[in-house]
Every structure is written in C-alpha cells, then in structure tokens.
Amino acid sequence: MMRVARTAVAIGLVALVGSSVAGCGSGRTGDDEGGASLVVGTTDKIFSLDPVAAYDNGSLVVETQIYSYLLNFAPGDPTPKPDAAQSCEFTQPTVYTCKLKSGLKFANGNPLTATSVKFSFDRMLRINDPNGPASLLGNLDKTDVVDDLTVAFTLKVANDQTFPAILPTQAGPIVDEQVYPADKVMTDEEVVRAKGYSGPYTIATYDKNKVVDYRANPDYVGILGTPKTPNISAKYYATTDNLKLDLQNGAIDAGYRSFTPSDIESLRTSEKVKVLEGPGGELRYIVFNLNTMPGGTPEQKLAVRKAVASSIDRPALAQGVYKNTYLPAYSSVPQGMPGAAEPFKDIYGAASNKDAAAKFLADAGVSTPVELNLQYNPDHYGGSSSEEYAAIKTQLEGTGLFRVNLQSTEWVSYQRERARDGYPLFQFGWFPDFPDADNYLTPFFAPNNFLQSHFENPGITAQLTAETTEPDETKRLELIRQVQRDLAQNHLPILPLLSGKQIGVAGADVQGMEQTLDPSFKFRYTVLSK
Numbered sequence: 001m002m003r004v005a006r007t008a009v010a011i012g013l014v015a016l017v018g019s020s021v022a023g024c025g026s027g028r029t030g031d032d033e034g035g036a037s038l039v040v041g042t043t044d045k046i047f048s049l050d051p052v053a054a055y056d057n058g059s060l061v062v063e064t065q066i067y068s069y070l071l072n073f074a075p076g077d078p079t080p081k082p083d084a085a086q087s088c089e090f091t092q093p094t095v096y097t098c099k100l101k102s103g104l105k106f107a108n109g110n111p112l113t114a115t116s117v118k119f120s121f122d123r124m125l126r127i128n129d130p131n132g133p134a135s136l137l138g139n140l141d142k143t144d145v146v147d148d149l150t151v152a153f154t155l156k157v158a159n160d161q162t163f164p165a166i167l168p169t170q171a172g173p174i175v176d177e178q179v180y181p182a183d184k185v186m187t188d189e190e191v192v193r194a195k196g197y198s199g200p201y202t203i204a205t206y207d208k209n210k211v212v213d214y215r216a217n218p219d220y221v222g223i224l225g226t227p228k229t230p231n232i233s234a235k236y237y238a239t240t241d242n243l244k245l246d247l248q249n250g251a252i253d254a255g256y257r258s259f260t261p262s263d264i265e266s267l268r269t270s271e272k273v274k275v276l277e278g279p280g281g282e283l284r285y286i287v288f289n290l291n292t293m294p295g296g297t298p299e300q301k302l303a304v305r306k307a308v309a310s311s312i313d314r315p316a317l318a319q320g321v322y323k324n325t326y327l328p329a330y331s332s333v334p335q336g337m338p339g340a341a342e343p344f345k346d347i348y349g350a351a352s353n354k355d356a357a358a359k360f361l362a363d364a365g366v367s368t369p370v371e372l373n374l375q376y377n378p379d380h381y382g383g384s385s386s387e388e389y390a391a392i393k394t395q396l397e398g399t400g401l402f403r404v405n406l407q408s409t410e411w412v413s414y415q416r417e418r419a420r421d422g423y424p425l426f427q428f429g430w431f432p433d434f435p436d437a438d439n440y441l442t443p444f445f446a447p448n449n450f451l452q453s454h455f456e457n458p459g460i461t462a463q464l465t466a467e468t469t470e471p472d473e474t475k476r477l478e479l480i481r482q483v484q485r486d487l488a489q490n491h492l493p494i495l496p497l498l499s500g501k502q503i504g505v506a507g508a509d510v511q512g513m514e515q516t517l518d519p520s521f522k523f524r525y526t527v528l529s530k
Contacts, residue, residue, distance in 0.1 A: 025432055036529070036530070038232055038525075039232075040528070041241055041260075042243070043237050043257060045058045045059045045236065046209055048185065048188065049318065050187075051170060051172075051175065053131050062203075068084040068104075069168045070088060071168050071220060072223050072522075073434075074224070075527050076518050077426065078434075083168070084117075084198070085100055086099045086101045091152070094154055095152050095153065096163055097146070097152045098153075105219055106197060108179065114147065118151055118175060119175070120174045122182075124137060127184065131415050133169065133450065134448070135167050136169055139157055140155060140163075141156045142154045154362075154421075161468055161469065165381065169214055169434055174198065194343075197215070202214065204273065212233070214231070214525065217279055225526055228527060229529050238326075240260050243255050244263045248273065254507065255434045257503075264503060272508055276504045277502065277517065278503075281336075281499070281521060282431055283329060283330070283499050285494045285495055286427060287427075287453050288355035288492070288494065291454045294370050294424065300436045302364075304366060306492060307357040307358070307360040308372075308396065309344060309348045309492060310349065310356040311357045311396050312396075312495065314350070315350065318349070322384060325501070325503075326498040327499050327500070328497075328498065329496040329498050330350075331488065337437045338480075339481055343488035344496060352402070357401055358401060370401060370402050370403070373423070374421075375408065377410070377427055385427065392404075392497075416464045418452070437480045441479050445491075447461060451494070453493050469492065516528075
C-alpha cells in the first residue's frame with residue numbers, strides 16, 4: 001500500500017537520527033566509509049518503522065532490511081526457511097515450536113532470545129494497532145518460552161496450513177524487549193536510535209520519506225545472507241517523473257515502485273536501464289465501509305454494492321488507464337494464484353451492465369441517483385490513481401444511477417482518516433504477505449480484519465477456518481474457491497478491480513534485482529550489486 005507527490009526529494013544534508021550524515025546531490029552515500037554503495041529510488045512512503053503499526057509496502061521494504069524473523073523467504077524461494085530460527089516444526093497439532101540459533105543479538109548488542117520472540121508476538125497482539133498487521137495472528141492463542149532458545153506458539157485451531165508462512169510477514173519481526181515499549185508504538189526516531197532490530201542492515205541516517213541510509217549489519221546470520229553491497233541509500237521521490245529521470249540519467253542505480261504505464265514504456269526504450277518483471281499478485285480494489293456507505297438498511301447497502309459491481313468496466317480500466325500493465329480482477333484472489341476463481345465476472349459480468357445495476361437498486365427500494373463519497377490516494381498506489389478514479393467516476397455516473405463525489409488525500413493522513421471511519425468508499429491496494437490464496441482472504445474478511453470495513457460474518461469465518469486447516473490440497477483449493485463465490489454473491493465488502501505484476505528498474509550495471517522480484521513480494525537490498 002503506497003504513494004506520490006510533486007517534485008523530487010532533494011537529499012541534501014540530512015541531520016538526522018544516527019551517527020553519520022547523509023550525502024548530497026544524487027544521494028550516493030557511503031563511498032568514503034569503505035565498500036561499495038548503491039542508491040535505490042521509490043515513490044513509496046514509510047508509514048511506521050515499528051512493526052506493530054506498519055501494514056504497508058513502503059514500511060515493509062524497510063522492515064525487510066532491518067528486522068530478522070523466525071522464518072523468512074530466501075530470494076527466489078517461496079517456501080519459508082529458518083532465519084533467526086534454527087528449526088521450526090509442529091510438535092502438536094496446535095503447537096508450533098521454533099528453536100533459535102545461539103548467540104543472536106540485536107544491532108545494539110542486546111541478546112536476542114526466546115523471550116524476545118515471545119515479547120514481539122505478545123506486543124503485536126496487545127497493541128493491536130488499527131494500522132498494523134495483528135489480524136494476521138488471528139489463530140495465535142499464546143506464545144510461551146520453553147527455554148532460552150525455544151519458543152512455542154499455541155494455536156486456536158489445529159493444523160493451520162498458513163502459520164509457517166505468516167512468521168515471515170509484517171506480523172513477524174523480532175524486536176528487542178529491552179527497548180521497545182510493551183504497550184505503545186515507538187516513533188521512527190526512537191526505533192532508529194534504539195537499534196532494537198537484527199536484520200541484514202542497520203539504519204545509519206534517517207529522514208522520513210526523503211532518504212534512508214543503510215549499513216550492512218556484521219552480526220546478521222540469517223537466510224538473506226551477507227549484503228552484496230554494504231552501503232545502500234533509499235531515496236524517496238514525490239513524483240515518478242523525477243524518479244524516471246534520475247534512473248535515465250544514472251543519478252540513482254535502481255527504482256522500485258511505483259511507475260506509471262507511460263514510465264514503463266519509456267524506460268523500456270532506454271539503453272541505460274533494464275525493466276524487470278516479477279510474478280503478479282498486486283490487487284487494486286474499492287473498500288465499502290458497511291457502517292457509513294449509502295443505504296438505509298443492510299439489504300439496501302448490499303444492493304448498492306451489487307449495483308456498483310455491475311457498473312464497473314474493468315477491461316476499460318486495464319487498457320485505457322494502465323495500457324494492460326494491469327489485468328481485470330474478478331475476485332479478491334488474483335488469477336494465477338492456486339485456488340483463484342472469477343465470481344464477479346460470473347455474477348456481475350465482465351464489463352458494465354446498467355440494467356442489472358438498476359434492478360438491484362429498484363428491488364431494494366433504493367432511490368437514484370445514489371450519492372457515493374469515494375476517496376482515493378494520489379501518492380501511494382502510483383501516479384495513475386487519479387486517472388483510474390476519474391475513469392471509475394465516469395463509468396458509475398454514466399449509468400445515470402450514481403452521483404460520485406471524488407476526493408483524494410495523501411497517504412499518511414489517508415491511513416489515519418480511513419481508520420476513523422472517515423471514508424464510506426475508498427481505494428486500497430494489496431501486496432501479499434506470502435504466496436498463498438488465503439493471504440487475500442483471511443486478512444480481508446476474518447474478524448478484526450485490517451480493512452476496518454465493519455465486515456464480519458460467522459459463515460465466512462467458518463469457511464476461512466476450514467480452508468486454512470484442510471491438509472488435503474485438492475479439497476483446500478475447492479474451499480478457497482467456494483469462499484470467493486460466497487463473498488461475491490452474498491456480501492461484497494470489497495470490489496476487486498485490477499491485478500498487476502511487480503516492476504523494478506535497474507541500471508545496466510546493476511545485478512540481483514531479478515532475484516528479489518519473486519512471489520514472496522519482499523524487496524531485499526541484500527542481493528543488489530554493481
């Protein structure tokens with residue numbers, strides 16, 4: 001989940017938290033400190049460095065560099081493997097036990113033990129920040145320290161097929177219990193100063209959403225390996241135009257998120273850079289706040305959602321706005337993911353159907369035109385969001401059934417306001433935590449889901465539990481398809497729109513980016529070199 005603004009961020013002199021000072025001009029830093037350096041540009045924004053409050057792609061990129069996890073995804077491998085752990089396994093149907101490597105420590109020198117792991121997971125659930133990933137741990141009952149190097153997770157439901165894959169997600173970073181407060185979120189400055197993390201890099205300097213300078217952590221012994229480039233700078237841009245220009249001019253070495261379709265076309269013609277693609281999985285969709293959306297009764301609200309679903313022309317959005325760099329999405333599980341279905345196409349049609357939309361509203365006694373207050377974000381999901389939502393407004397109003405009040409808010413304010421029920425309908429995007437269809441289901445539709453849309457349904461919850469605990473793969477995939485059909489036919493808490501690939505751009509002399517554009521959706525600086 002992410003952003004974009006007005007002009008390139010000049011790195012300049014940043015007097016920030018940390019022991020060193022960032023460089024000037026192009027943003028290249030660290031050459032005078034020994035070892036190679038490299039600059040990565042992005043239009044993403046960091047929401048929080050504290051894992052309990054961060055559930056967005058911009059924050060995930062930083063977390064991937066500075067935190068260790070019990071299990072993690074090695075570049076190119078979608079199977080969770082030991083990171084801080086030496087081994088993890090089910091010791092009982094409801095108990096998942098991990099043994100840590102010995103001698104682990106945080107970047108500040110404090111020991112990393114089983115107590116640290118228990119503290120991290122207890123803290124995630126205790127704080128339960130509305131902008132955080134605690135919903136991923138819905139099946140975790142308790143975490144116990146067995147001994148100094150052993151921790152046991154007791155699950156509410158046995159045979160959870162997804163729990164090992166949840167440990168490498170944003171719910172799983174291990175933090176230092178000696179510096180992180182148990183009951184409140186740390187500020188970014190406190191996180192940087194305390195160095196209570198243990199990943200492959202440490203943060204040397206930090207100017208939020210302008211520049212972050214990383215240094216290789218010599219004490220990291222996890223699965224991501226020793227960084228190939230010891231000094232990395234992340235430069236944050238306000239617009240993709242300036243990001244693209246700096247890539248073409250060689251002012252930076254690589255770029256990751258979020259390029260417009262025109263940017264990608266232009267960059268493909270440049271001999272100075274290479275455009276790299278990774279597996280799809282990004283989902284763009286509209287969320288309905290079931291409390292504040294239009295409709296006097298639950299039945300009327302459902303009719304409005306069905307009418308909106310019948311009015312959207314996804315192929316027109318994919319081609320007209322995104323030049324087919326995105327594909328139409330007819331379910332919350334994108335095509336290509338095992339278990340994916342297309343119930344929205346089957347029920348509401350592949351394109352706009354005004355007559356069907358009008359019937360849904362008329363049958364529920366909803367007067368037209370229905371006024372929709374639709375919020376989108378102009379600086380997080382790429383520079384084409386404004387064009388995308390202008391097209392959606394045109395499609396909806398073109399039926400004569402809706403009047404759309406379209407508004408936009410920049411990302412940090414957007415996150416806070418939607419958490420306060422500020423938006424009846426709003427844009428969201430999803431970058432999966434792990435490569436499994438359930439990651440497009442449980443975080444969206446289980447109790448305490450991160451969307452905060454006020455959707456909760458016992459029948460859907462039961463179906464989610466069934467699919468996550470079914471060990472037979474064939475049966476599990478059918479359960480996954482069934483819950484997609486039920487959601488589309490009877491509930492519609494979200495309206496899927498588009499799905500897209502991962503896109504990265506690297507200088508001709510930069511190596512390694514293709515390794516990290518994999519189904520784990522973790523962008524790892526450790527593999528980058530030139």
